[in-house]
Amino acid sequence: MPEGDKAVEQRRSAAWFGLDGKLGFVHRSKLYNRGGSGSMFDGRPVIGIANSASDLAPCNAHLGQVAEAVKRGVLMAGGVPMEFPTISLGETLMRPSAMLFRNLMAMDVEETLRANPLDGVVLLGGCDKTVPAQVMGALSVDLPTVVVTGGPALNGRFRGESIGSGTHVWKFSEEVRAGRMTQCEFRSAEACLSRSAGHCTTMGTASTMACVTEALGLSLPGSAVIPAVDAGRARIAEQAGQRIVAMVEEGLAPSRLLDRRSFENAVRVNAAIGGSTNAVVHLLAMAGRAEVALALDDFDRLAASVPLLVDLMPSGRFLMEEFHDAGGLPAVIRELGDLLDRDAMTVTGRTLGENCADAPNWRPDVVRTRKDPVAEPGSHTAVLRGNLAPDGAVIKLSAASPQLTRHTGPALVFDTIEDYDAAKDSPDLPVTPDTVLVVRNAGPVGYPGMPEIGNLAIPRKMLDQGVRDMVRVTDGRMSGTSYGTVVLHVAPEAAAGGPLALLRDGDRVTLDVPGRRLETDVPDEELAARAPKDSVSGGLRNRPAPGSGWASLYRSHVNQADTGADLDFLTGRRGHAVPRRHL
Numbered sequence: 402m403p404e405g406d407k408a409v410e411q412r413r414s415a416a417w418f419g420l421d422g423k424l425g426f427v428h429r430s431k432l433y434n435r436g437g438s439g440s441m442f443d444g445r446p447v448i449g450i451a452n453s454a455s456d457l458a459p460c461n462a463h464l465g466q467v468a469e470a471v472k473r474g475v476l477m478a479g480g481v482p483m484e485f486p487t488i489s490l491g492e493t494l495m496r497p498s499a500m501l502f503r504n505l506m507a508m509d510v511e512e513t514l515r516a517n518p519l520d521g522v523v524l525l526g527g528c529d530k531t532v533p534a535q536v537m538g539a540l541s542v543d544l545p546t547v548v549v550t551g552g553p554a555l556n557g558r559f560r561g562e563s564i565g566s567g568t569h570v571w572k573f574s575e576e577v578r579a580g581r582m583t584q585c586e587f588r589s590a591e592a593c594l595s596r597s598a599g600h601c602t603t604m605g606t607a608s609t610m611a612c613v614t615e616a617l618g619l620s621l622p623g624s625a626v627i628p629a630v631d632a633g634r635a636r637i638a639e640q641a642g643q644r645i646v647a648m649v650e651e652g653l654a655p656s657r658l659l660d661r662r663s664f665e666n667a668v669r670v671n672a673a674i675g676g677s678t679n680a681v682v683h684l685l686a687m688a689g690r691a692e693v694a695l696a697l698d699d700f701d702r703l704a705a706s707v708p709l710l711v712d713l714m715p716s717g718r719f720l721m722e723e724f725h726d727a728g729g730l731p732a733v734i735r736e737l738g739d740l741l742d743r744d745a746m747t748v749t750g751r752t753l754g755e756n757c758a759d760a761p762n763w764r765p766d767v768v769r770t771r772k773d774p775v776a777e778p779g780s781h782t783a784v785l786r787g788n789l790a791p792d793g794a795v796i797k798l799s800a801a802s803p804q805l806t807r808h809t810g811p812a813l814v815f816d817t818i819e820d821y822d823a824a825k826d827s828p829d830l831p832v833t834p835d836t837v838l839v840v841r842n843a844g845p846v847g848y849p850g851m852p853e854i855g856n857l858a859i860p861r862k863m864l865d866q867g868v869r870d871m872v873r874v875t876d877g878r879m880s881g882t883s884y885g886t887v888v889l890h891v892a893p894e895a896a897a898g899g900p901l902a903l904l905r906d907g908d909r910v911t912l913d914v915p916g917r918r919l920e921t922d923v924p925d926e927e928l929a930a931r932a933p934k935d936s937v938s939g940g941l942r943n944r945p946a947p948g949s950g951w952a953s954l955y956r957s958h959v960n961q962a963d964t965g966a967d968l969d970f971l972t973g974r975r976g977h978a979v980p981r982r983h984l
């Protein structure tokens with residue numbers, strides 16, 4: 402290491418590679434097995450590349466190629482790239498729910514970063530939970546961080562038309578149930594949906610999290626929407642590799658970039674893109690890690706002035722390829738103009754406004770103007786409260802039927818999603834178009850892991866009558882690719898002593914979106930009389946969860962959805978002080 406260079410001496414990796422004696426020997430010697438020279442240890446920034454590639458997470462399977470491009474960039478800029486694997490979370494394969502493991506993945510990333518000789522990190526994720534998990538972990542460590550997502554897949558194509566991830570699965574399966582599509586056609590559609598490497602093509606959770614991460618200022622401008630197989634994906638990855646080296650020199654850690662303004666921007670961008678309701682949970686958790694005050698109600702209040710600009714499924718017509726053609730997120734940010742705080746800082750070292758000042762919009766049919774939006778302001782997220790959701794619940798209005806957003810009807814309550822599935826096609830199901838379908842015990846503690854079961858299939862009896870949407874209520878989540886009048890994230894959840902546990906069949910439930918209410922007219926005294934003792938005192942949440950292993954730890958410590966469903970002992974920053982080591 403060159404002597405007398407203060408910045409280099411203070412570099413974190415110097416506490417490993419700059420050491421004399423046997424510890425320095427041990428830290429360095431094994432790395433010579435890569436065939437490199439001692440220049441690895443001359444004080445260059447050491448850059449971690451956190452790679453969540455996995456055959457079990459098909460959306461992330463190509464991230465090895467992205468990592469190669471990042472490495473190229475790091476080397477070009479004079480850094481030392483160190484790629485390492487992280488846990489990966491594949492939305493389509495994991496059971497009971499990938500969400501059960503988001504916080505585990507965040508722990509993996511956090512502990513790996515802190516325990517190793519890293520000065521900065523590039524996070525490579527894609528599939529829904531992988532990006533928030535990596536960001537949560539990295540924010541708790543607070544080393545210079547750039548996010549590079551894997552990018553969306555090419556549009557699915559079926560019978561000459563574009564079909565969207567998730568969204569068309571729900572559409573087709575309803576068509577099969579309604580007898581308008583054969584099983585054979587359904588199976589052939591299956592092979593046409595995922596045409597290439599990359600994550601979901603709709604504005605589901607993966608695309609949403611890529612966009613809100615860019616809006617937060619944690620990824621390079623324009624990077625969120627570039628298709629996985631576009632050469633531009635490798636180009637931006639290479640640029641990120643170059644940029645992270647400079648960020649280490651500049652000491653540009655997330656705590657110097659992210660503040661309340663960044664999160665407000667992310668919440669507003671989520672509304673403008675018609676983003677997933679899952680962004681609510683993930684952004685709350687990320688803000689918790691960054692020690693920025695962000696509350697559930699902010700999602701309603703901040704989104705109220707933001708029109709829906711991006712015409713993508715499930716709220717609109719197009720897919721991520723068209724969004725990329727249009728110019729990507731910078732076009733949206735520029736169009737949002739003074740609705741955002743353009744002075745928020747980003748990884749480029751410039752502000753969000755500076756990054757996007759000249760962003761073109763090549764497809765005004767995809768990224769619409771504020772004068773001619775897809776939907777008027779206030780059509781995105783509403784936060785509901787009431788005696789069924791004292792700590793809040795969420796509804797995505799752009800996915801809901803306007804005529805159902807003010808509705809009172811009798812509850813039909815199911816204790817598990819399996820119970821609902823077994824009953825939904827029965828001709829004896831006591832259901833009318835007015836029925837409010839409730840599935841509880843699908844929250845973080847109850848399931849466990851808060852699965853995406855909220856967009857309950859419409860009962861066959863109703864489908865036969867031509868009913869396509871009904872009010873549904875759950876303490877679980879729904880896929881970002883779903884639609885319907887679905888009240889989600891009810892907090893506290895039934896299994897944590899929430900009042901949803903006390904609801905009975907036939908109780909009248911009112912959804913009043915304009916009034917922001919989710920209520921039952923069952924009087925408080927009657928509800929109190931129904932409450933089992935442990936339910937009033939907090940149910941499962943206040944007891945050690947039964948069993949052993951991760952699920953038990955998770956259930957004992959998970960926070961409720963209204964604060965992001967992080968583990969209670971993981972919120973906040975713990976920094977990157979060099980841990981002790983002795984030989």
Ligand code: FES
Pocket residue numbers: 460491492493527528529566600601605607
């Ligand atoms: Fe991975 Fe949708 S399943 S992004």
Ligand code: MG
Pocket residue numbers: 492529567605606607880881882
């Ligand atoms: Mg999803």
